[in-house]
Amino acid sequence: MFPQRSNNYERLEGGMGPNRMGARRFGWKKFAIGAVVIIGLVWVFGPRKEDLVPEKYIPSIIRPGDSEVVTGPPTGPPEPPARPPARPTEDDDDDIVPAPHASRPTDPASDPDPSKTVYCSTPYKPDQPLVQYALMIDAGSTGSRIHIYKFHNCRPSPTFEYEVFKVTKPGLSSYKDSPLEAAESLDVLLDEAVRVVPASLQSCTPVAVKATAGLRLLGVEESAEILEAVRRRLQDYYPFSLQGVDDVVIMDGKDEGVYAWITANYLLNTIRDDTPSGTETYAVLDLGGASTQIVFEPRFDSLKPDSTLEEGEHKYELTFGGKTHVLYQHSFLGYGLMQARLSVHRLVEFMGTMRGTPSGPDVKIGNPCLAKGTSRLVEIDDERHSEKWNVTMVGEDIGSFEACNRVVELVMAKDAICEVKPCSFNGIYQPSLMETFPSGNILLLSYFYDRLQPFLATINPVPPLHVSTFASLAEQVCEGKPSWEKNWGSRELMEELEGRPEWCLDLTFMHALLRLGYELASERQVEIGKQIEGTELGWCLGATLAMVGAEIKCRV
Known part of the structure; x- marks a missing residue:
C-alpha cells in the first residue's frame, strides 16, 4: 500500500524541490535516500507501457528473415477493465486504446464480455450500437467458410476487433442436383455463429452468403435454385438478419478481387483514415480453385501524355478511409488452380491421342506435370462432346519442370489477340507491373500460400521469397522422391508430396502465372499470407466492412 504523500513528496514529484518554509535544513543525504525510495516505489507499482497501449499487429505474412509464422499475441483471460475510457472526440479517435489493464481481445475466449468492448463504454454516435457483429459466408468452389466478425463503434466508422472462422466441405456447387442439401451443408457454419454471437445481438446481426467461381460455372437455373434454398433456410431456421437483394448472391469477380485488396490493405494499415499520406498500397494476387484475381493501384508517369489507366470494367474507383484509390482489377475465370489442373490434363490427354495413344477409359498417359515415379487417376471432361472418362496419368521418367512448363504455357494463352495493349495473358488488358508498380509490395494469397508454406516450414529462418522461388x-x-528426400527431411512434407502428385503441376502453374502471365521479373520479391493477427485474408472482411458501414436492418 502506498504511504500517504506529504507536501514535500508532491513538490519533489513536480520538480519544484522540497518545501523549506518553517522546516529544518533539509540534509542532502536524507534527500538522496528519500529520492531512491520514491523512485523504487514508482518503478515497482507504477503503470507499465503494455498496460496503456494496444499490442501491435503481428501479421502471419511470411517475409524475408521470418523464422516462423506468427498468428498473433498469446491470448488468455484478460483482467476486466478498471475504468472504461470516455468516448473519443473527432480529433483523438485514432488513439483509441483498451482501458487500462485490459488486453485487446483476439477471440471470444479472451473477450471479457462479447456483447461489449474494452475500447469505450458508449458509441461514437448515439444512434449506433456499441458492438456490432456481422456474418459473411464465402461459398467457394471447394468449400464454404463462415467469417464471424466483431466490430465496435467507438470511432466514426465501425472498427474491426476480431474474427471467428470455420470451414466445411464440399462447396455448394457439389450439390448441383440437390438444392436442399446444399443449403443444409451450411448448418454447421451457422450453428457456430449462433454459439459465438450474443443472443441479444443476433436479430441485428447481418448475414450474407456470397458464392464465387464454383457456382458461376454451374448453369443459371441450377445456381439460382441453390441460392434460393439457402435464403429460405436462413429465414426459416436462423435468427440473423438478411439485408436485401445482394445478401445471397453470386458475387461479381471484380468485387471479389477488390474486397480482397481492401481486406489486406486495411489489416496492413495502408488505407485507414490514420494511414500516413503517401503510404504505398499492396498489390493483391489471389489464387482460388476456379478463378484468380489481381488488384493493384498503378502509378502512371504524368509527363507521358498516353500514360493513364484505360477506361473499362477493369477500372475500379474506391473511396476508403477518406481517400480515393484508382485500382486495376481483373478476375480470370477458369484460371484458378483446380481449373488449371483440369485444363492441363485435358491438353495432355489430347496431345496423347495426337501421338496415337488410344482415347477412352483406363488408359495410361505420360504426363510431364506429375512428379517422376508418381501417378494419378484423372477424370477427363470433354465439354465439346459431353463425355467423361478416367485416365491414369503417370509421371514415369518424363516428369520435369521444363516439360510441364511448356504445357502450362499453352494453357496460359499468352499469344491470344490483345485488342487493348498491353495485355497480361488470354488477351486481357493490364498495365505493366514493371512500369506502373515497379517497387510496391506484392502479397500472394490462398493457394499461393497453401502450396509454398509446407516447404518454408522446414527452413529457419525463411529466406527472401521471389518469383523464382516457385520455379x-x-x-x-518434379524430380520425384529421391529429390524430395535430398532436399527436405520432413516426414509430413514427404506424405503431402506422395499424396499430391500434382504438386509439380501446381508450382509450375503458379510460376507461369507470375512470370509469364503477369510478367513479373524472376527476382521480384513477393510475400505470402493467410492471416494477419488471426484474421483470414481474402475478400470477406472487405465485403463485410462495406456491409456494416451501411444502414443495418434488424430482424423483427
Missing part, C-alpha cells in the same frame, strides 16, 4: 521448388518437386 526452384517446382524443379526439385
